[in-house]
Every structure is written in C-alpha cells, then in structure tokens.
Amino acid sequence: MILDSRDEKVNLNRSVQIAIVGAGPAGLTLANELADLGPVLVIESGGFEVDADLQALQIGECVGIDYPLTETRTRQFGGSSALWAGYCAVFDSHDFTHREWVPGSGWPFGVEAIKPYYEKTAKLLNIDDLNFDPRDIARRAEIQLPFDNEIVIPTVWRFGTPTVRISEHHRDHFDTSKNVITLTHANVVDIRLDAEHSMASTLKIRTLSGREGHISADIFVLACGGIETARILLNSDTQVCHGLGNANDWVGRNFMEHPHLSISALTVERVGLFKNWLERGYFDEEKQFLLCVGLSERIQKEAQILNARAHIYRTPSMSDDETPKVGMFLEQAPNPNSRLTLSDRTDSLGMRRVRLDWRLTELDWKSYEKTANYLSREFERINVGKVRDTIHLIDRDDSLLLHSNHHLGTTRMSRNKADGVVDSNSRMHDYSNIYIAGGSVFPSASWANPTFTLIALTLRLADHIRTKLEQVRGG
Template sequence: MILDARNPDVSLNRTTELAIVGAGPAGLVLARELAELTPVLLIESGGVAPDPQVAALQEGESTGIDYPLTETRSRGFGGSSSLWAGYCAQFDPHDFAQRPWVADSGWPFGVEELTPYYSRVARLLNLGHADFDARAITARAGSRLPLDGRQLAPTLWRFGTPIQRFGESFQPDFASSSTITTLTHATVADIRLGAGLDHVAELEIRTLNGRRGHIRPSMVVLACGGLETPRILLNANRQLACGLGNGYDLVGRYFMEHPHFTIDAFELLQPDAFADWTARGCGGNGLEYLSCLGLNGEAQQQLGVLNARLHLYRTPAMAEDAAPRAGLFMEQAPNPNSRVTLSEQADALGNRRLRLYWRLSELDRLSFVRTAQALAATFERKGQGRALGPPPVAPSPLYSNHHLGTTRMAESRHKGVVDPNGKVHGIRNLYISGGSVFPTVSWANPTFTLMALTYRLANHLQSLLRPGCQGTSHDPKCKE
C-alpha cells in the first residue's frame, strides 16, 4: 500500500524488518525483490506527483563548477527516472580494474560480478536483450561502421521501448501490495545508532506539515542518490560529530559526473556516412540505438587517459543538413577534492542543506585533449574529417545529471564508505544502493550498471533474510 505520511491517521511510529529509504529505481527494485522474503517499509521524501515544496528540499549551494542542484534530480515516487532520457550503455571490462595512471581507481571486483544480472536489467529497462555489440547490431540494421580499427572501440547507446518510467510502471503494484508499505512525504531527518554505535537503531522521519515519527528497523538501505545519500549521513551527526560512515572523512568526497566537452575546430567531411550517429538507427524489434566511438583500453593505457566516447550531434538551432558537431562524453577521474559537504543553511525540516564543490583534475582535461587529438587524427587518416585550428583545449564542461562516487565502495574503511556488498563500514545493518558507491564511473551512462549492482545487492540481502539464519533484533539475520 502507499500511504501519505502527512495524513494524521497514518502511524509514523513503526517497527520493521527492512526499511528502504528512497523510492527511485534502486529503492523500488530492491523493495520488490526483497518483499518476497520479508515485509518492506519504503520511505520516500516526495509524493506520487511533483510538489514545489518537496523540490525545495533539494536546494543548496554550488561553489565549484556551476551545477544545478534541483533540475538534475527529482524527489518522489520513481525518483529521477522521470527525467531520464533512456540512454543505456555498459561499462567496459577495464573500467573495473586498477589503472596505474588513474589514482584511486579500481573496483573491489570485476565485471564478472555484474554480468549475471545483465539479462534481467535488459528486461527491466525494456531493451529485450543485453547485447551491446556495436559491430553486430549495426550489421543487422543494414548499416556500417564508417570508422573501425585496432585502437578504436565502436560503441552504441541503446534505448528501451518504451523508456522505463519506474514511478508509472511500479505504482499500481506497490499501491496494492500487502508486503510493501510505502510512506510518501516522509523525509529521514536523522539516523540514530544503538549501543556500541555499530548498528542503526532508529530512523527519525519528518513531514512538511509538522508530523514526526520513529522507525525501528532491523536492516536499512539508503537509496537516495549521489547527492542526498551523503547529505543524510553527514546530517546524522548527533552521536558521531563527523556523521555516519565518515570516520576517515570520505563521505561526500569523490563526486563524479560525466563531463561533456565540444571538440571545437573540427569538421566532418562525409556526414552522410554517419547517419546513425546523429539520428537513431533501428537494431531490430523496434529497438533504437545511437552510435559513438572511443579508444579501446590498450590505447587509453598508452596515452594515459580516461575512458571517453565521441558522438556527433546537431543543436536545435542547426539546420537538418548542417554538418554535425563533435563532442566527447568523458569519464571523470576520482578526485577527493570534488565533494559534497553541508551548508550552514537549513531546509524547511531543519536539516543542513548540501554544498557541492564540483571540480575537474588535470587528468580530466588532459584526457579530453589527448583523446580528441587521437580520434580527430583517425578521422583525418580515413578521409572523414579534419582539424581546422590549433590543438583542442578543454572548455567549460557540460553536466550529464549523473551524481556518482560520494559513498564509494572499497575493501577497506580507509579507502571507502561501503564494503563490496554495499554495507557501510562499521555499521552492521546499514547498506547503500546507487551510483554513489561507484569507485570509478567509466564513460557510460550509469543506469544499466546501477541496476545490475542493485540486483547484486538484492541477491546478497536475500541471503541474509532467508529463514534459518541467525541474528538479533538489530542485526541482519545472517552473520556477515
């Protein structure tokens, strides 16, 4: 059932086996998967429809590269999937590896941990299948790759039909569910730990009409996105002055986006050869794709650069037959100085607003320059394009609405906020789900990988919740 926490007839004091905070894609999928084993309480700060007062809770300060904190996310049932443009892509296998030229790179596991979930993610996102082979898909579509070669990585985005709008598609089942109780307009204002400060004992929730309540969970998952999740942890500072999971000052650090740069002074000579780069092609069964191109892992290593993909586009102001422009979607390097902290200003519920300091590193800008030069040279060799001016210089970046890395995953609490299973180091019943746990972010839009990671977490939590495991009232049922 879905209940409005502002309603005085709805109890806000509850005990639950599992509390999931955030009804975005990760929270909704986790709730659905885990409700097969235990009743779930899903806590959502927004409602089922947009609300300006709720949106105002997302306001804050941007003190680095200018970044909009409200229009890049949505608070409510379905989360920011209501803003999603549907771009699906997979990380490359080397994105998970430790790369000597990229400080703080490396996931605690490889792509093989996520590939078993790719088929389920493809069905969830209305992709039909998990095939992202650019050469095979374009061949089936009767198209061709105008550029290919030993150092190149032909790639494509795929789009589900229709685009998965989690709020719309999940709402009927959640409204009628007997095992999932969804509290809307309920904001987690504080997280309190029990004796020993090693487990969550209570969540305090507040509403914009002045109601308060206390949830006593056995297990908690925060699934609130890469900006709100660290904000919640940092605001929970009554017992630990630094906030939860922040003993080594890592909560909020390593904020990463996918900066986009235009390659100025580059001309495409044969635009007709790149028709499915500027307009979507059809890969069969009505499923669309859009082509792009990058350097493969070997070439990235040789140049000492981050992952990136070149795409071709026309702005709305350009004529339909104008030669398209070229841009790069970039991986951002992990940077501890690009971070979320707390503002001195409070929101309507009394919690400190967030302050974002988004910044790029020298490696980010160097990667743009070297990748742009290498790909432009390939276009020239093939007679497909030419440079018109001096070597490229990284301009101010555009953002991609991706909030990643702020509660990063690592084996050690000295290196990350959560362990490889998403559990907050030092707090035995608190987990985090979402792109905030990504240690590195590839070039690729995060949704496909995020959902694979969500299914992996669901599988881990299911193993803890199955009957026959042992635990206490404030501990997952199985020992870790």
C-alpha cells in the first residue's frame, strides 16, 4: 500500500517491525525481500514526480571540487533509478582487498561474501545471465577484441532489457502489497535513541505541508544515498554530540565518486574497430553489452595505482563522423578529507544543509597519469591510436573533471568501530538496530558502476536481517 503523508487521513504515528528510509533501489529491494516477515514500512521523501520544492532540500554548498548536488539525485519513488543509464559491471576481486599503496582500502570481507547474490542481482536488473566475460561475449557477438594481454584487459558493461526503472516496474506491486506500507512525501528529520543510547527508538518524520509523526520499529534501515544518509545522521545530534554514529568522526568522510577525465593527448584511429565501444552491441540475439579496457591487476600493483577503465565515446553534441574521444572512469581513493559536513543554513524542514568538500589526492592524479600513458602506448603499439604528447601530473585541472552521479563512502564499512560507521553486516557499530543500505557503506569504490554491487550487498543484508529476526522469534 502506498500512502501520501500529506493526506490528513493518513496516520503518521506508526509501530512496525522494520522501517526503511528511502524508496530507491536499495530500499525497495530490501523491502521486497523482507515483505514476508512484515510489517515493513518504507519512508520516502518524494512522490512519483520530481517536485521542485523537494529537490530544493538538496541545495547545499560546495567548498571543494564543484559538484551539482541538486542534479545527481531525485527525491521520488524509485530514487536514483530515475537517473540510471543501466550500466552494470562487477567489481574486480582485488577491489575488495587491502592494497598497501591505497590508504583506507580493504573491505571486511572478500568478493566471495557477495558473489552468491550475483545471480539474483542480475535477474532483478533484467540481465538474463551472469556472463561478464568479455572474451566469451566477444566470441558470441562474433567480434574481435583489439586489446587483450598481460598489460591491458578488456571489460564489459551489461545492460538489462528493459532498464529497470523502479518507479515504473514496481509501483503497482508496492501499491497492492499487504505487508509493505510506503509513506510518500515523508521526510526523516530526527532519529531518537532509547535511554541507554544503545539503539534507536523512533524516527521523527515531517512533510513540507507541516504534518509530523513518529515511527517506532524493531529495526531501522537508512537507504537514502551517500549524501542524504550522512546528512540525517549528522542532523540527529540532540542526544549525541556531533550526530549519530559519529563518535570517531567518520560520518560524512571518504566521499567518493567515479571521476571521469578524457585522455586529450590520444587520438583514435581505425574507428571501425570500436563499433561496440561507441554503441551497445548484442550477443545471443538480445543481450546488450558495451566494451571498455583497463590495466591488469599486476600492472596496477607494480605501478601502485588505482583501478580505472577507458572507454571510447562521442558527446551528444558530436556528429557521427567526428573522431571519438577516449575517456577514463577512475576509482577514487578513500580520502577522509573528501567529506560532507553541515552548514549553518537550514532548509524548509529545519534541517541543516550539506556542505560538500569533494577532493582528489595525489594518488588519484598519479593513477590517471599512469593509466592514461599505459593505455595510450598500447593504442599506438597496435596502430589504433596516435599519441600527441605524454600526459603529466602538471596537466591536472579540476574544472575538467566530470562526475558519474555516484555518492559513495560516507558511512564506510569497517571491521573495527574506530575505522568506520557500520560493521561487516551494515549495522552501525554504535547501535544494535540501525542498519545502512547503499553505496555509502562502500569502503572503496572500484572503477565499476556501483548499482550491481549495491543490490548484491542489499540482498546480503536482507539475509542477515531475516536470520536475526528468526533467531529472536525462535529464542
């Protein structure tokens, strides 16, 4: 059942077993997985259309690299899936490991912990199989891979058919659900703790029209993105100084994106070889893919650089006969100084606004330089590109950076309380019943688009919560 919180007939004071904040890909996936345990309540700030007054809640200030806060998320049922272009990719196995040259790297578990959820993730994203092998896909598509050796490796993006738009695909399902109630136009403005400050007791919600309510639950899950989740925690400071989960000053730190930079010194030749780089190709008749290329794990380790992938593209303003460009999607290093805090300005709900300081490090720029040079030499070696100049760190220019709409890392996962906000099961270290779902828990970002990993991680969280509740019932 979907209810509009602005409606005076809708009761905003509720007690449920599970309360999930955010009706985006993570929140709705989790609600669907736990619906049979019921009752589940989903709390969503927006409705079914983009609302200018709601989008205005995202207005903030940028004091580092400029970042379009209001453009990279929409407050509506379906969340970021409304903006998603459908790119699916899996992390490399070494993305989960500690790399000694990458401070803050290393997840509390390896890829084997979430791999069992990949098959179901693929199905949820309308991908027919779990084939991310570029060599096999190229063979099935009857094309040649221009790059494939010990230095450079091919990679593919997969795309579901059709692209999953949660607001379109699942609205009817959630509207008729008996076990899941969704409150739209409801904004969480505070999280209240019990007397011992060991667990959450209630959420305070408010509509733009002035209605208020309180939600009590056994388990609370914040699933409202890498910026808004941290913002809610930092604003919830009436009982705990500096905000919830922030005793060690980690909430809001390590904001990561996937910066995009072009390799301007490289010109593509023999453009015909790159048809399935410039546009989606098909294998097994209807399965869609797109090619890209990166450096092998061995080269990354030897060069002590981050992960990245290069793709070939034309901008929307370019004509089909113009020479395409080469660009790179970069892994951003975890950086505690790349962070969001709160400003003194407040929004129409009385919550302090975001102050974002997005920063790159020397390692980020070094990784761009070295990766671009390795790949440029390979393009030239096999006669598919021409290098005009060597790329140097002196070429850095923040104004050339493009963003990827990925908000990652601000409530990072860690083995120890001193090093992050949530544990390996996505539960906040400080509170027994508050969980966080989504890309904000990523300790590191890989090169890959996060949605596939985010959904797999959410399915893993659903299993954990299910086991926890069944143990309580059985005990």
